[in-house]
Amino acid sequence: MRHQVGIAEMRVSDDEKEIITAKRLASCVAVALYDESAKVGGLLRCVLPNSAIDGNRADSAPQTFADTGISKLIESVEELGAERGKLQATLVGGSNLLGDSTIFHMGDRTAQGVRAALSSLGIEVRHEEIGGVISRDIEFRLADGRVLVWSSGVEKELV
Secondary structure, three states: OEEEOOOOEEEEEOOOOOEEEEEEEOOOEEEEEEEOOOOEEEEEEEOEOOHHHOHHHHHHOHHHEHHHHHHHHHHHHHHOOOOHHHEEEEEEEOOOOOOOOOOOOHHHHHHHHHHHHHHHOOOEEEEEEEOOOOOEEEEEEOOOOOEEEEEOOEEEEEO
16 A cells, blocks of 8 residues: 655554655655564655744644654654654655755755754664755655665665
């Protein structure tokens, strides 16, 4: 069973047959969390690095931001039986499609926000496919926690 996660959305599951996807990741960062022993995982697609930008939006749509979205993702996978101490993260996205000339570097800033939020919550990042000036598609398989990444027609497996 396949489920696609859009911008500022997340999905969690304990169904080993489930595959969670995200298409055309640019400056957004996809965070795949997985507890191998419980076979529970989730995928968050956050847009902005920190909820301090807009507290009202953080309350109504926490998945928009790295800090509030990751907290909600962890809470949701724990409700399905994952243990925080066993969670591992894979990060994909954080591109700067406008190149290094842009002053915003939103992809870099969002990736930094994601890393900071995960670190503060004691979650290990096991793999990253972050940055550059490319768009990526991903597939997160709950059967084994594998994350497949496609960019420019090339597939890469993050195990």
